Amino acid sequence: MxxxxxxxxxxxxxxxxxxxxxxxxxxxxxxxxxxxxxxxxxxxxxxxxxxxxxxxxxxxxxxxxxxxxxxxxxxxxxxxxxxxxxxxxxxxxxxxxxxxxxxxxxxxxxxxxxxxxxxRSGTYQVAFASSNIKIPADFKGKKVGNWGFGNEYELFAGMTKAGLNPGKDVTLVQQQFDMQALLKKEIDVAQAMSYNEYAQLLEATNPATGQLYKPEDFTIIDWKDVGTSMxxxxxxxxxxxxxxxxxxxxxxxxxxxxxxxxxxxxxxxxxxxxxxxxxxxxxxxxxxxxxxxxxxxxxxxxxxxxxxxxxxxxxxxxxxxxxxxxxxxxxxxxxxxxxxxxxxxxxxxxxxxxxxxxxxxxxxxxxxxxxxxxxxxx
CATH class of the missing domain: 3.40.190.10 (Periplasmic binding protein-like II)
Structure with missing residues (x-):
């Protein structure tokens, strides 16, 4: 230009x-x-x-x-x-x-x-592919990380659209602004921005292989696809x-x-x-x-x-x-x-x-x- x-x-x-x-x-x-x-x-x-x-x-x-x-x-x-x-x-x-x-x-x-x-919104929820969490309805009974502070409403809208009660059907966990809780498997699904925290996953070493994690190791729930992006x-x-x-x-x-x-x-x-x-x-x-x-x-x-x-x-x-x-x-x-x-x-x-x-x-x-x-x- x-x-x-x-x-x-x-x-x-x-x-x-x-x-x-x-x-x-x-x-x-x-x-x-x-x-x-x-x-x-x-x-x-x-x-x-x-x-x-x-x-x-x-x-x-x-x-x-x-x-x-x-x-x-x-x-x-x-x-x-x-x-x-x-x-x-x-x-x-x-x-x-x-x-x-x-x-x-x-x-x-x-x-x-x-x-x-x-x-467009850049907010994701990310889970390990091995968890079989593929859609918001799969959050039921799981530990769901989120940042709070007004960042969580796309997530709550997605769960509500899937028929879940965010206050009863999941365990909400206050997540730090990183992906350590997911990497340590302390939570089942984590909040991430496409441009920041998701990349942190792909910059981390998979202990099972000794190599960096790959995109196929994770499942992304993109709120644009769900229809609850803001x-x-x-x-x-x-x-x-x-x-x-x-x-x-x-x-x-x-x-x-x-x-x-x-x-x-x-x-x-x-x-x-x-x-x-x-x-x-x-x-x-x-x-x-x-x-x-x-x-x-x-x-x-x-x-x-x-x-x-x-x-x-x-x-x-x-x-x-x-x-x-x-x-x-x-x-x-x-x-x-x-x-x-x-x-x-x-x-x-x-x-x-x-x-x-x-x-x-x-x-x-x-x-x-x-x-x-x-x-x-x-």
Whole structure:
């Protein structure tokens, strides 16, 4: 993908697809860096890894600076709730899973999904093939690992769809953010992200053979296949600030450069892997290349244009959030989201601007690579 300046294209798209604000609306005071660019803070939802490669690339390749933005990436972690950081005004945008962010909205966080970067869920449940666990109904009577913290609702929806009562028919086990409990056979089925924990299994040594485990050693339950997948990584903006024309324009510029970053990582996965590793990720190079490849599958192809919310996927995510109960009978949401929970207004302008500048915003020809993992993902 060619690196092309997109500022003119953003201006043109903004004229063609005008936002709801007007020029005489009050603007929010802004901070500028020494180079005259606007400082913008993006709160990530986890530690630096290829899950966020598009944003890292947009910084490192200068795509944000071409838009007049000095984007600072705020690393996430176990105790950081991105949507709360955003709602408290400590960041300008945040990356967060849709169900978790909607729950925060229900509790008063004024945030709006302005860019649904991941079009697909990457959540699995994984079991040893020898366990004969092949479908969610097979979880009955088994020890089922899950992370909690709002990550578990696809699992609960899948079990409910299979006719299981998550609070009675299985033994739920609080799982760490790794696969050790499954590898030690302390649990029968484990939660995993396609781009992270599943790879950890294939980087581990099978004691029976002395070689690394192979994909055929495991069974994957993919919630996309079951029909209970939910929308995950999205860019969230401050709802009140979206009334401000300056913030609207900034959002379009931020999303335009973000699109360019993700398109670059689609076309240059190894370069993006190297950028992520250089950020200090604790995960190794082959693991990060695997992650980059798998994350690209969640983004591309993007038939509507990268980041555009599919209303069908949104409705399914809200329905599961409203109707799926966890083991204590709680749901993610108590009522349908109110107000501006999501909008395609700004991402549509960004897609138009990026497309006008020659960026492939759909990735219809994208084909994932074959990545060979090594011991420990080194």
């Amino acid at each position: 060619k690196r092309v300046p997109l500022i003119g294209a953003v201006v043109a798209a903004g004229l063609a697809l005008a936002g709801c604000g007007t020029a005489d609306e009050p603007t929010t005071p802004t901070a500028t860096s020494s180079g005259g660019t606007k400082v913008v803070k993006l709160q990530l939802q986890w530690f630096f890894q290829a899950q966020f490669a598009g944003y890292i690339a947009a910084v490192d390749k200068g795509f944000y600076k071409e838009q007049g933005l000095d984007v600072q990436l705020l690393e996430g972690g176990v105790d950081i709730v991105p949507q709360t950081v955003l709602a408290q005004g400590k960041a300008d945008y945040a990356v967060a899973w849709v169900p978790k962010a909607l729950a925060s909205r229900e509790q008063g966080a004024g945030i709006t999904d302005v860019g649904q970067i991941f079009a 929308l995950q990584d999205a860019v969230w903006a401050n709802t009140d600030k979206l009334k401000d024309k300056a913030y609207q324009d900034q959002t379009v510029k931020f999303l335009t450069a973000t699109i360019q970053g993700w398109a670059f990582c689609r076309d240059n996965p190894e370069q993006c892997r190297d950028m992520v590793v250089a950020k200090g990720s604790k995960l190794g190079k082959t693991h990060q290349l695997w992650q980059m490849n798998e994350v690209n599958k969640l983004v591309w192809p993007a038939p509507l244009g990268i980041g555009v919310v599919s209303e069908g996927d949104w409705t399914r995510t809200v329905d599961i959030s409203l109707n799926t109960k966890n083991q204590t009978g709680d749901t993610v949401l108590k009522k349908k989201p109110e107000g501006l929970d999501h909008t395609n207004e700004y991402i549509n302008q960004a897609v138009a601007a990026a497309k006008a500048a020659g960026v492939d915003v759909n990735g219809n020809s994208f084909k994932p690579a074959t990545v060979t993992l090594t011991a420990g993902g080194a």
